[in-house]
Amino acid sequence: MTEMDKHMDTQSTLVESRVGDVSVLSVTLGDEVRTRITTLQDQFRDVFNKYLNPDGSETFFISPHVFQIIAGIIPIAFKQLNAKMGAGDSLQSWEHENISAILGKALIPDSLSPTLSNARAIARDVAEFHAGRGRVVIRELCTGAGLATAMTWMEVRKAGAEGVTIISTDNALESVVTAALVLSIFNIPHVIIQGEVPDALFDFDGVVLQYMDAGDAVRNEQGRSKQYSVVFSDHGISYFPQKVNDEIIGSLLGMLTERGVMYVCGLEPDVTVALQYPFMIREILFGRGLRRDAYTQIRQGRERTRAKGDEQSVIYDTTVVGGRTAVTRFYTPESAGLYDMLHAFLFNKDERSLSTCVLYIRSIIGVVRTTKKLGVEIRSPIEHSLRFVGGLMEGKYDASAIPPFEDGKRVARTLRVQMI
Numbered sequence: 268m269t270e271m272d273k274h275m276d277t278q279s280t281l282v283e284s285r286v287g288d289v290s291v292l293s294v295t296l297g298d299e300v301r302t303r304i305t306t307l308q309d310q311f312r313d314v315f316n317k318y319l320n321p322d323g324s325e326t327f328f329i330s331p332h333v334f335q336i337i338a339g340i341i342p343i344a345f346k347q348l349n350a351k352m353g354a355g356d357s358l359q360s361w362e363h364e365n366i367s368a369i370l371g372k373a374l375i376p377d378s379l380s381p382t383l384s385n386a387r388a389i390a391r392d393v394a395e396f397h398a399g400r401g402r403v404v405i406r407e408l409c410t411g412a413g414l415a416t417a418m419t420w421m422e423v424r425k426a427g428a429e430g431v432t433i434i435s436t437d438n439a440l441e442s443v444v445t446a447a448l449v450l451s452i453f454n455i456p457h458v459i460i461q462g463e464v465p466d467a468l469f470d471f472d473g474v475v476l477q478y479m480d481a482g483d484a485v486r487n488e489q490g491r492s493k494q495y496s497v498v499f500s501d502h503g504i505s506y507f508p509q510k511v512n513d514e515i516i517g518s519l520l521g522m523l524t525e526r527g528v529m530y531v532c533g534l535e536p537d538v539t540v541a542l543q544y545p546f547m548i549r550e551i552l553f554g555r556g557l558r559r560d561a562y563t564q565i566r567q568g569r570e571r572t573r574a575k576g577d578e579q580s581v582i583y584d585t586t587v588v589g590g591r592t593a594v595t596r597f598y599t600p601e602s603a604g605l606y607d608m609l610h611a612f613l614f615n616k617d618e619r620s621l622s623t624c625v626l627y628i629r630s631i632i633g634v635v636r637t638t639k640k641l642g643v644e645i646r647s648p649i650e651h652s653l654r655f656v657g658g659l660m661e662g663k664y665d666a667s668a669i670p671p672f673e674d675g676k677r678v679a680r681t682l683r684v685q686m687i
């Protein structure tokens with residue numbers, strides 16, 4: 268073990284405990300790193316709210332320096348968990364790069380926007396249709412870096428749910444350990460198990476991270492007559508073959524409670540991202556922190572021309588690369604806020620931080636690279652899943668795409684299905 272490994276080992280600890288009669292694991296951050304993370308989050312909150320959360324509401328964010336800390340802990344925490352679960356030495360360098368890039372979405376508002384919107388929509392659904400019913404049990408497939416997991420738990424709790432249990436499954440141990448670290452940042456209780464989820468954990472107030480194949484997990488719980496108020500998958504089951512995707516969706520719809528709802532978010536396979544980095548750098552350097560108003564005017568102008576039949580995207584500039592629509596520029600409120608914030612890190616005396624600006628630029632490049640790579644791997648796009656649900660028992664489900672397909676090309680879309 269290197270000296271660096273010894274140091275990082277003190278930053279997280281794998282804890283064995285029991286929930287009732289069930290033996291579980293969890294990842295606990297060391298006191299030193301937890302204090303450091305809390306300080307960095309507090310320091311970043313004001314600038315984040317100023318540029319990316321103008322209404323000042325309580326919302327999800329990760330400081331770029333906290334992201335850097337967590338990315339550094341992942342390999343060591345993985346080794347600790349792997350030693351207990353015997354998953355094999357599967358965390359290769361490219362996998363670490365991938366999971367770090369997926370975690371890096373937390374720094375890129377445009378990448379995070381659909382996930383956060385869905386988490387808030389789930390919270391509204393729970394408040395409207397499940398108030399007064401006791402514990403809300405939510406099923407997630409394909410945990411990823413745990414960003415959607417954390418956001419959904421936080422938003423549903425904010426909506427006033429009496430108790431929230433999220434059962435989240437992934438067959439990649441590096442995803443499980445990354446999610447555990449993300450949940451720890453926000454003090455969200457979690458446990459880690461391998462294989463079937465024992466009945467006792469369906470009453471656990473927090474997140475159950477299940478290391479198991481998603482299809483096997485769904486079949487197991489279907490046989491045990493489990494029911495959920497919400498099921499969701501954020502950039503997960505869309506990568507599955509259509510036969511597997513359809514089997515999972517059909518099974519989960521049968522496990523929803525009355526007025527239960529499903530959200531499936533995925534990249535669109537015919538849209539990629541090819542950012543014009545010179546444009547982005549120009550906006551950061553010379554935008555003078557005024558991109559929000561400028562982009563609002565651009566969107567308003569495009570909405571007027573679109574109403575007259577112009578098919579140009581309201582929020583993107585696009586081109587065609589390899590037969591796919593490629594987004595070259597974003598004109599969203601999120602991108603405007605990000606450019607204004609990065610400008611402030613370079614030029615505003617009270618907010619200047621070159622290291623933070625560099626971390627953001629690196630994260631943007633990493634997320635774009637990963638989006639390009641993963642987009643072509645989509646095998647069950649949202650359009651397919653919408654057609655599949657439409658072919659099920661008519662009148663039983665209300666299904667729609669968010670945003671609607673008539674709104675034009677998007678990098679990502681969500682399937683929403685509700686029991687009628």
